[in-house]
Amino acid sequence: MTDDYLKKTKIQAKNVDFFYSDTQALFDVSMDIPEGRVTALIGPSGCGKSTFLRTLNRMNDVIDGTRLTGKITIDGQDIYAPEMNVFTLRKRVGMVFQKSNPFPKSVFENIAYGPRIHGNNDRTSLTEIVERSLQGAALWDEVKDRLDDNALGLSGGQQQRLCIARALAVNPDILLMDEPASALDPRSTARIEDLISELRGDYTIIIVTHNMQQAARVSDITAFFYEGHLIEFNKTKQIFTKPSKQQTEDYITGRFG
Amino acid sequence: MQKSLLRDKIVRLILQSAASMSILIVILIFVFLGKEGFSFLLDPGISELFGTKWNPVSFDKELFGIIPLFTGSLLATVLATIFAVPVGVVAAVYIAEVASPAEREIFKPFIELLAGIPSVVVGFFGLIVVAPFVKNLFGLSSGLNALTGSLLLALMAIPTIVSISEDAIRSVPQAYKSASLSLGATKLQTIWKVTVPASLSGIVAAVMLGIGRVIGETMTVMMVTGNAAVITTSPFASVRTMTATIAAEMGEVPFGSHHYAALFCIGIVLLLMTFGLNMIAQRVMRKYRMG
């Protein structure tokens, strides 16, 4: 098998250090994330996976006292450059959170929210976006008759897919997912994993997971973090069959974490 | 196990009786107001209340029309609401979402202090500062009018609106805000499109409590509105509210007289207005619970 399908770099992190006020959470992290593929971030809890994920859409910026050094580029563009518009960046880099967080609004308004804040107020166009996004998140058939119902009335798994649809509605090309299935039952988890496989190709997906089988199932590339350091970054198959570092092997075989 | 079960039962009983107590008190208030006011309905009759003149002490003909008092209260309340709601809500949003922790430390105690100022003192402030200011600003012959009254009423409603709205706004889960920001919304968009709608039922409750305070307020309006019982929609006219009327006249009225019963009828109207307000509030909250 050739590695061509991993060739094109979408996101490049170079010597990234990250600090919360006085504590350093990331140490000299560098990696090239391929376009249109699924990259899994694994490692014991507190090792910096979420922190790294949030550096990619600059959601760490909203936490007081945070600081980043090094460089992160998307399509070659430095996202921490002064001229970078962080709102445009976040429109391009969607995020799905660990605990599903639909707004206390109707299903329709949840999806329409993103397009609306970016200036789209055309009802026809919004209706079309809502349908397309829900279809993209494999939720349309389940909710097409309940678009005006409160989103908080959906099941946990549906809510999480709604959040994915909401992220898709602003046409991102990158999707960040922070343990998107950790609060879900096995059946809902399987649906999310199927969905990730469907979205693969159209979106560059970075997913944090503490579930080794999940990482092995859905990802092309895996990054193993430990105490803020990127220990190993390689094809998922490689990581799970022949890890090159002892720490990685210990972790994936369940000796710690 | 048994013991904790018993304790649960006892606690439940205590809570239940406390809750029932409030219902009982409301009923009692209604019963006693009704009892005192009821005689008016028989003699001189309910239609007297709908007159346009309030002139209860007269050798000629006593008039008990509460319409001017009602419109006086209404005008003062509406104006005060118009002033207090935008200021109160914006201040609450600022303190909850924008202010630095240090700023918050300064604002919060001041607002609580403002809430605690006795209304007589607010009235003095009105007489000495606000009334002359209003008089000069608009070139009026007197500053004792509905506008001055409602400005001071707004001042008294604002702390209630701010502190309760602020609690509501701060209780909106961070997860909603993160979701909004992650879609590329600005902080301001997030505040107006997510945080405020999500806390709207709390904000409405705060506004209703603020208006409740305005309707019920007596001392200040008695001191600064001029107390002329006339029907008007002009903010510059002197008005007399229902509460001020009760407070000013109850002390001198002969027990059991028509005048005495009429004052109780005013009390009933006030109570009904408050109920109406609560009902509107409930309805608004139900409507907005889901945006």
Ligand SMILES: Nc1ncnc2c1ncn2[C@@H]1O[C@H](COP(=O)(O)OP(=O)(O)O)[C@@H](O)[C@H]1O
């Ligand atoms: N908001 C924050 N403020 C301060 N420290 C934080 C914050 N979020 C995370 N950290 C710290 O940064 C480190 C990495 O956390 P995180 O990225 O959440 O790890 P993971 O997602 O791998 O469990 C931890 O030591 C954590 O305590």
Ligand SMILES: [Mg+2]
């Ligand atoms: Mg995490």
